[in-house]
Amino acid sequence: MKKRLLSAVVAGSLVVAALTGCGSNAGQTADSGSGSSAGNNSGSDTKVIKIAASATPHAEILEQAKPILKKEGYTLDITVFDDYVQPNEVVESGEFDANYTQHVPYMESFNEEKGTHLVDAGDIHYEPFGIYPGTKSSLDDLADGDTIAVPNDTTNEARALLLLQDNGLITLSKDAGLEATVNDITENPHNIQIEELEAAQVSRVTGEVAFVVLNGNYALEAGYTVNKDALAYEKSDSEAAKTYVNIIAVKEGNEENEAIQELVKVLKSDEIKQYINDTYEGAVIPFEE
Structure with a gap:
């Protein structure tokens, strides 16, 4: 079975250059580089919140929050990363x-x-996971031996495989759940080849594989929307959609920080919810408690 593992570190190399002062500002907003932490004044009346984000839709949503936070005395300093690893490392x-x-x-x-x-x-x-066209435009055209590309990180691969199962393409072992891997496939009637790629790379192989299974944000970056392009997707009331809600993550102990609380409040405001609903055509949905 063909398997390709791509390094997230390579995918984020431009961001590393930006953060280490190598002269590149790739992936950063104009506000980036202030060095202030949430809730600190740093010699002015404006407090700075430094946040790492994926480009789409996260940074776009944050940009909409900027002017609202500004009225509350906060400057939102956004840096865009191209992978999932470094954003966690810089918060830690x-x-x-x-x-x-x-x-x-x-x-x-x-x-x-x-x-x-x-x-x-x-x-x-949350962002519904979807199956999108590659070299084929309908799941009915699936042929024996076709290849489907999926993300290779633990939770997203499981989610992709569960979606394939929900659409009758494979069967997984009953206890696989949210940790499912290709090793948990018990039935594969079409002998589908699962190509495992770093999440950001999956949309780039549409010309090489029959179908791709994409995270919502990477589908948007590739120009796809759930409503128009997905051949199948997680429904809004599905357990997966509820489980995979996208969050503001902080280091333990900082979750009650006043600036973080204000950021979350703004992101859950009616104004931001309206922006999400108007912009993403079902590919991004505000989470309701």
Whole structure:
């Protein structure tokens, strides 16, 4: 079975250059580099919240929150990362106050694997996982031996495989659940080849594989929307959609920080919910408690 593992560190190399002062500002907003932490004045009346984010939709949503937070005396300093690893590392190290890139299962898996101490400070939105066209435009056209590309990180691979199962393409062992891997496939009537790639790379192989299974944010970056392009997707009332809500993550002990609380409050405001609903055509949905 073909398997390709791509390094998230390579995917985020431009961000490393930006953070280490190598002269590049790739991936950073104009506000970046202030060095202030959440709630500190740093010699002015404006407090700075440093946050790491994925480009789409997270950083876009944060940009909408900026002017609202500004009225409350906070400057939101956003840095965009191209992977899921570094945003957690910079929050753990204290370089950043928070990140907005991930769901709880990924964060918990990361904590377990890396020994980090990240916690959920607020549930903001969820992104339905979808199966999208590659070289074929309908699941009815699936042929024996076709290849489907999926994310290779623990929680997202399981989610992709569960979606394939929900659509009758494979069967997983009953106890696989949210930790399912290709080794848990018990029935594969079409002998589908599962190509495992770093999440950011999956959308880039649409010309090479029959179908791709994408995270909501990477689908958006590739120009796909759930309503128009997905061949199948997680329904809004599904357990998966509820489980994989995207969060504001902080280092343990900072979740009650006044600035973080204000950030979460703004991101859950009616104004931001309206922006999400108007912008993403069902690919991003505000989370309701």
